Amino acid sequence: MPERKILFLVLTAFSSMGGIEKFNRAFIKALLKFPLIKPTFAGMYDHTSDERYVPNNLFQSYQGKQIRFVLRNIISSLQQDELILGHINLAMIGVVFKLFRPSKKLTVICHGIEVFEPVTGLKKKLLQQADTILAVSNFTKDQLVNIQHINKEKISVFPNTLDPFFELPQRFSKPDYLKQRYQLKEDEQILFTLTRLNSNEGYKGYDKVIRVLPQLLQQGLQIKYILAGKADAAETQRMNALISELKLEQQVIMPGFIADEEVTDHYVLSDVFVMPSKGEGFGIVYVEAMACGLPVIAGNKDGSTEALQFGELGNLIDPDNSNELYTAIQTVLKQPNDPQQLQQKMLSFFSFEKYTERLQQHVRA
16 A cells, blocks of 8 residues: 655744644654654744654754745645645635646634634635644634534544653652742642733633732732743733732733743642633643643633643633632642642543654544
8 A cells, every 4th residue: 555645834833832742743643653644743833843753854944934935835746645734824725726726635624713703705715625623622623613614523532641751740749949949838828820821812720820910829829820931021011900909919920931841840849730711722821731730720711721631630610700810729729639640530531642652543534
C-alpha cells in the first residue's frame, strides 16, 4: 500500500506558547507516529522548529513571509492526498486546493474564538468546502453549527491534550524557591491563574477573581493571588488600577511571563487554579493544572466544560456570578485534595496517548 501524503499547515507551532501552538505541536508529534503516512509541515510565522516534535527537514519555517508561504504551499498542497489547515486564517490555500483537487481530502481545525462570530468570504467558503472539521470541544462544534451554519455531520470533536513533554510532578510539595521569591507565609493559600492578559479580549475572568478577594479576606482566609502571564501595557495598567482601588497590593502578585521550566512548579505551589473564562474553545491550562494535581475552577459557558469533563474533573461555575465564584473558591480551599488521583483521572481523558488514538481514527477515515 502506498504512503498517504499529508500536508499540515499552521500559523505558528514553535514561535509562540499559546494553546493553539501547543495543540499544533502535539498534532505534529502524533501525526509522525503512524505507518503509511508521509506528513510534511509548515508554519507561516515560525522562525524555527523543535526536533523533539519534528525533524527539521520535515518542517518549513517561513518567518512571517506570508506571500511566499501561501504561494509555495498552494503548489505543495496539489501534490498531497490530504491538506490539514491548523487555522481558518489559512483559508486561501484550502479554497485553491479544493478548486484544483476537489476529490482530495481537506481538513480544517477550529479552536474557538475565531469561529464564535460569523465569518465571511474565503473563511466561509473554506468551512463549507472542508470535508472534515475538527473542533476542539463540543462548545466550538455548537458555534460552528449555530453561527456558521455548518453541517454537524462533518464536524468531529477533537479535544486538546497535555503536551507530550509536559513535566509531570512526582512530588507535590510547594517549591521553596518560589515561596521565597513571592515571600509567601506557611499559612497562606495560593490562587493561581496563568493566561495571556490582553486588553482586547476581556473574557478570561481574572479581574472577577480580584474583585472577590476582599470578601474572601473578610472571612479570615489567608490568600495570595498569583496572576501570571504576558500582559500588554493597557491591561497591566487596568489591573494595577483595580488592585490599587481595592487595596490588594499585598495580596495580588503579577509576575508576568513564566518560563517553561517553572510552569509546573507554579502549579504545584498553588492551592487552586481559577479562571472563570467565558470565551475558551477548550482551555489547555486547565488540563496542565490538573496534571499537577491542582483543583480547578472554570466557567460553564464555553469550552472549559470540556476540559473539566462537564464537572467530573473540576468545578464549573457561572462566570458572571460573583457569588458562585466566591463560594467555589471557599469550598475548594477547604476540601481535601489528592493530587495524584486528580492527575491520573485527568490523564485518562487527555493524555497524549489518548490524543494520538483520536488522531489515528481521523487519519484512517
